Amino acid sequence: MKLTFIYFDFPFWRAEVGRIALFMGGIDFESKVVGSEEFTRAWDTGRLDDRTVIPFHQLPCLLVDGVSIAQTGGISRFCGKLSGLYPRNDHVLAAQIDQFLDFATDITELVFATGRGDDDEIKKVKREALSKDELPRKLRMLENCIVGGTDWILGRDLGLADLAIWRLMGWLTSERVDGIPRDIISAFPRISRVCRAVDGHPRIQEWVSKTYPKDYVRGHYD
Ligand SMILES: N[C@@H](CCC(=O)N[C@@H](CS)C(=O)NCC(=O)O)C(=O)O
Incomplete structure (x- = not known):
């Protein structure tokens, strides 16, 4: 599974929960940093300059094998399930x-x-x-x-x-x-x-x- 975590160059909790969960679980991912000018364009169009879809025109966004996932809670739970930090049955x-x-x-x-x-x-x-x-x-x-x-x-x-x-x-x-x-x-x-x-x-x-x-x-x- 190829994971790319897209966020600003800033360790804000919205991104850190998912990123640290992946790190703690030993799961490889790429970090893509978006600058303020590119984000202004994505905020308007819902796409990064490379055409990556940014749902709801917001960050963070996690690309999972090319599928764009948005929302801090959804991303955190997904990363938590992969890393064992979020329960699957409890x-x-x-x-x-x-x-x-x-x-x-x-x-x-x-x-x-x-x-x-x-x-x-x-x-x-x-x-x-x-x-x-x-x-x-x-x-x-x-x-x-x-x-x-x-x-x-x-x-x-x-x-x-x-x-x-x-x-x-x-x-x-x-x-x-x-x-x-x-x-x-x-x-x-x-x-x-x-x-x-x-x-x-x-x-x-x-x-x-x-x-x-x-x-x-x-x-x-x-
Ligand atoms: N509900 C979203 C909110 C994300 C959010 O507001 N992100 C900020 C950057 S930290 C953003 O993209 N702001 C632009 C906007 O909301 O239009 C989440 O929980 O992830």
Whole structure:
């Protein structure tokens, strides 16, 4: 099976969950990086410059033997099934994983929706307000749903839910999102613990040193 993962040159959770799952499963794939100008064209036409179809005109997209698959959740589950990180027969566990992937999408949308279409200064003000109110409210809900007694959100091992939350929190606390303070998760010890555990996992460290720029700030979880 030939797999090509298509995304921007940025380790955002939407792509990282699927990519890291494949890496952890020892499954070969190619990474195709799309620049902003090409993406602007694909956003309009639904195709990359090489004619690859981008369903819904959005990234990430995974090409499976030439078939284009879109949507973070669908791609993550597909990669998780190939790599053994997503259950094929335990439907309750599968649904529990799904709820974290979908909640990561909710939080992402909440942030992106703030200030959409506004200039940078107004966007920053709106995100500062979000960081004092709705965002901590969502993070509190997430914190309350991390109930296992281990380092991991579900079960005894690192899984898709942990990967999603780790990279989403990494983004939120990286100071790249203007208006969101780097200590936004400091009041949430379970979320912080999961992030530290993922960050310290030997396979994740291997992945990071292989694919992230040396000076890349992965986030602040202490
Ligand atoms: N529902 C999609 C959303 C993906 C998404 O919004 N991706 C961004 C880039 S990170 C994008 O393509 N934005 C352009 C658009 O939504 O038109 C998913 O979960 O993958």
